[in-house]
Amino acid sequence: MKQPVSTAGPRLRALRAAFPATIPVLTGFLCLGLAYGLLMASKGYGPLWSALMSAVAFGGSMQYAAITLLTTAFDPLQAFLLSLMVNARHLFYGLSMLEKYRGLGKLRPFLIYTLCDETFSIVSSVEPPEDVERGAFCFWVSLLDYGYWVAASALGGILGGLITFNTAGMDFALTALFAVLFLEQWKKPENRPAGLIGLAAAAASRLFFGPGGMVIPAMLLILAALLGGRKRLCT
Amino acid sequence: MYLTPVQTLMMILAVAAGTQLTRWLPFLLFPEHRQPPRTVTYLGRVLPAAMMGLLVVYCLRNVPLWAAPHALPEALALALVAVLHRWKGSVLLSIAGGTALYMFLIQAVFA
Structure with a gap:
């Protein structure tokens, strides 16, 4: 994703470098965000509620889980604990x-606030062009991804069932994004053992703990393998 | 709506608090002005590759392996992603190609 040096201002250059990297996220979030807004609307929560949840909580899979919580007995403590567990993977992103994210000053709180799977994958795997400041690049990736999600969930509530285009499978864009960024990490030989550890730990956890309970066991396995193999992995 | 607006708002804040805590905790535990322990720096270096592997599997967690079509659409689409990426090395092209093939497969072939 190298681009020729341009005469545009540094902020615009960073936006130009960041936007193409986020197009897959736009595709995936449009699909998942619309579906989220639609689902919320079907439970009686209009576009404003969807947008509010997306803007304040900003956590894809947890927001889906929260729909169930919004339609049962009022239990905020359960919601809090469930969000902690569902989102535990953010700990590793941090x-x-x-x-x-060191030394980025005013940008830093926003970058932390909006650090999601997709933003993390891009900012940790894609190097911005040389004439683009890393902080500005991370900022635009974060802002764009965040904006897509909030806008798409509101749009889902507004459009409702108006979408006639068959979007089934469009959310595969996110799977493909993670797969491509896995391959980008794979390009560096020193990353390969860790990549394999991630795949194997997740596959084993999926097998033994099922789709609902795989993340935390997988994280623990990854942690154990990375720490246990530190001497060999540290090159 | 099943909850009152105030209850809904509290639920949103509860979900936000849990989610945001997982985002902020590492940065609060290891503040900017102090050098984090070497183990943490090491983990920061190797974790992205491992998490990318986890995320790929996580995305596929609901795909039934033992029932038809035996994850064939996902496998074919991911294979195309890998081939395109090897061939052209363009992030966008690889993702667009894989997603288009996947949509075609589940909408027209394995529908």
Whole structure:
């Protein structure tokens, strides 16, 4: 994703570098966000509620889970604990971004607030062009991804059942995004053992703990393998 | 709506608090002005590759492996993603190609 040096201002250059990287996220979020807004609307929560949830909580899979919580007995503590568990993987994103998000001043709280799967994958795997500041690049990726999600969930509530285009399978864009960024990590030989550990730990956890309970066991396995193999992995 | 607006608002805040805590905790535990322990720096370096592997599997977690079509659409689409990426090395092309093939497969072939 290298681009020729342009005469545009630094902020615009960063936006130009960031936008193409987020197009797959736009595709996936449009699909999943619309579906989320639609689902919320079917439970009586209009576009404003969807947008509010997306803007404040900003966590895809947890928001889907929360729809169930919104339609049963009022239990905020359960909602809090479930969000902690569903989103535990963010802990590892934060650990990975400690270095890259260092010294970014005012941008930093926003970058942390909006650090989701997709944004993390891009900012940790894609190097911005040389004439683009890393902080500005991370900021635009974060803002665009966040904006897509909030806008799409509101749009889902507004459009309702108006969409006639068959979007089934469009959310595969996110799977493909993670697969491609896995391959990008794979290009560096020193990343390969960790990549394999991630795949194997997740596959084993999926097999033994099922689709609903795989994330935390997988994270623990990854942690154990990475720490246990540290001497060999540290090159 | 099953809850009152105030209850709904509290639920949103509860979900937000849980989610945001997972985002902020590492940054609160290891503040900017202090050098984090070497183990943490090491984890920060190797975790992205491992998490990318986890995310791929996580996305596929609901795909039935033992029932027809035995994850064939996903496997074919991911194979195309890998081939395109090897061939052209363009992130966008690889993703667009894989997604288009997947949509075609589940809408027209394995429908």
